[in-house]
Amino acid sequence: MLTTLSVQLLFLFNPVNSVLQQLYCTIADSCNCDFKPNIKGLEWDLYRNLYGQHLVQDIVSEEVAKFLQNKNPDRPLVLSFNGPSGTGKTLVSSMLGNHLYGSAMSSPYVHQFVPTLHFPLPDRVKQYREDLKSWVQGNLTECARSVFFFDEMEKMPPGVVDVLEPFLGPSHVVFRTNYRKAIYVFIGTTGEEVITRVALENRQAGRDREEIKLHDLQEALAQTVHNSSTSGFFNSSIIQQRLITRFVPFLPLCRHHVERCVRSQLCSQGLCSRDDVVEAVGGAMTYTPFQGHYFSSTGCKAVTAKINLFL
Numbered sequence: 540m541l542t543t544l545s546v547q548l549l550f551l552f553n554p555v556n557s558v559l560q561q562l563y564c565t566i567a568d569s570c571n572c573d574f575k576p577n578i579k580g581l582e583w584d585l586y587r588n589l590y591g592q593h594l595v596q597d598i599v600s601e602e603v604a605k606f607l608q609n610k611n612p613d614r615p616l617v618l619s620f621n622g623p624s625g626t627g628k629t630l631v632s633s634m635l636g637n638h639l640y641g642s643a644m645s646s647p648y649v650h651q652f653v654p655t656l657h658f659p660l661p662d663r664v665k666q667y668r669e670d671l672k673s674w675v676q677g678n679l680t681e682c683a684r685s686v687f688f689f690d691e692m693e694k695m696p697p698g699v700v701d702v703l704e705p706f707l708g709p710s711h712v713v714f715r716t717n718y719r720k721a722i723y724v725f726i727g728t729t730g731e732e733v734i735t736r737v738a739l740e741n742r743q744a745g746r747d748r749e750e751i752k753l754h755d756l757q758e759a760l761a762q763t764v765h766n767s768s769t770s771g772f773f774n775s776s777i778i779q780q781r782l783i784t785r786f787v788p789f790l791p792l793c794r795h796h797v798e799r800c801v802r803s804q805l806c807s808q809g810l811c812s813r814d815d816v817v818e819a820v821g822g823a824m825t826y827t828p829f830q831g832h833y834f835s836s837t838g839c840k841a842v843t844a845k846i847n848l849f850l
C-alpha cells in the first residue's frame with residue numbers, strides 16, 4: 540500500500556525533487572533512479588569500438604549481464620581495470636555509464652573519484668576515509684544502482700578505499716539495505732608490467748593474442764596491486780578478502796590496433812579514405828621492446844594530436 544502510494548507520488552511530482560526521491564527509495568527498496576541498462580548495446584559497443592581487448596570484451600559483458608540479471612545480488616559488482624595507458628580503460632568506463640543510465644555519464648548516479656582532485660594529500664587519509672564513506676553511503680541512499688569509478692588508482696593514497704570494505708562484500712553489516720546493487724570500478728596502471736610481460740611471452744612463443752587467458756593474470760594482478768606501494772590497494776583488506784569480483788586486464792596494443800583507432804577517428808571526421816594518414820600515424824608511434832617493436836608505448840592515447848600533424 541505504502542509502496543503504491545509512493546509510486547503514485549512519484550508520477551504526480553517529478554522525482555527530480557530529491558526529498559521525494561529519497562523517500563521513495565527508502566520505502567520501495569527498489570529505487571531504480573535513472574537506471575536504463577542496455578546490455579546488448581554495451582556488448583555491441585565493446586565489440587565494435589574497443590580494439591585488441593578480447594579479455595575485456597568477454598569479462599565486462601559477462602559480469603555486467605550476470606550482475607544485472609540478478610534482481611537481488613548478494614554483493615555488489617566490483618571490477619578492477621588494469622593496464623598501460625591508452626589501452627581503453629577510460630573508454631570502457633564511459634561505455635558502462637552510457638549503457639546503464641538514461642543520461643549516460645552525466646547521470647547524477649555515476650560518481651567519479653580522482654585522487655589528484657578528491658584525495659591529493661597522503662597525510663589526510665583519515666579525513667578522506669570519512670568523506671568517502673559518507674559520500675558513498677549518501678549516494679547509495681539516493682540510488683541503490685549507483686556506479687562509482689575510481690580513477691588513477693596508482694595515485695590513490697593507500698588506506699583510503701579500504702573504508703569501502705564493508706560495502707563491497709556480502710557481509711551483514713547493514714548501511715541501509717541497498718548497497719549490494721552498486722557497481723564499483725577501480726581504474727589504474729598498476730600491474731601493467733605483469734600484463735605486458737604475459738603479452739610479450741605469448742607473442743614470443745608465436746601464439747595468438749586471443750590465446751592469453753584471464754586465468755594467467757587474475758592472481759598475478761591481485762598480488763601486484765596488493766604488494767605495490769604505488770597502488771591505492773597497497774596492503775588492502777579489500778584484496779586480502781578477495782572482494783574484487785574480477786580483475787580486467789587491458790593488453791598493450793599493437794600497431795594495427797593503433798591504426799584502427801586512427802581510422803575510426805578519421806572516419807568520424809568524414810576522412811575514411813585517408814590511408815596515408817593511418818600509415819603515417821602508425822609509423823610515428825613508439826614501439827617496445829627494442830627487440831621486436833611489438834607494442835605501442837602510448838596505445839591510442841596520443842592519436843588525435845598525431846592525426847592533426849599529418850592532415
Ligand SMILES: *[C@@H]1O[C@H](CO)[C@@H](O)[C@H](O)[C@H]1NC(C)=O
Pocket residue numbers: 650651673674675676677678681
Ligand atoms: C555523492 O557523492 C558526491 C561525490 O561524488 C558528493 O559530493 C555528494 O555529497 C554525495 N551525495 C550524498 C547525498 O552524500
Ligand SMILES: *[C@@H]1O[C@H](CO)[C@@H](O)[C@H](O)[C@H]1NC(C)=O
Pocket residue numbers: 759762763766
Ligand atoms: C606479494 O606478497 C606476498 C606476501 O608478502 C608474497 O607471498 C607474494 O609472493 C608477493 N607477490 C608478488 C607478485 O610480489
Ligand SMILES: *[C@@H]1O[C@H](CO)[C@@H](O)[C@H](O)[C@H]1NC(C)=O
Pocket residue numbers: 774
Ligand atoms: C599491512 O596491514 C597490517 C594490518 O592490516 C599491518 O599490521 C602491517 O604492518 C601492514 N603492512 C605494511 C607493509 O604496511
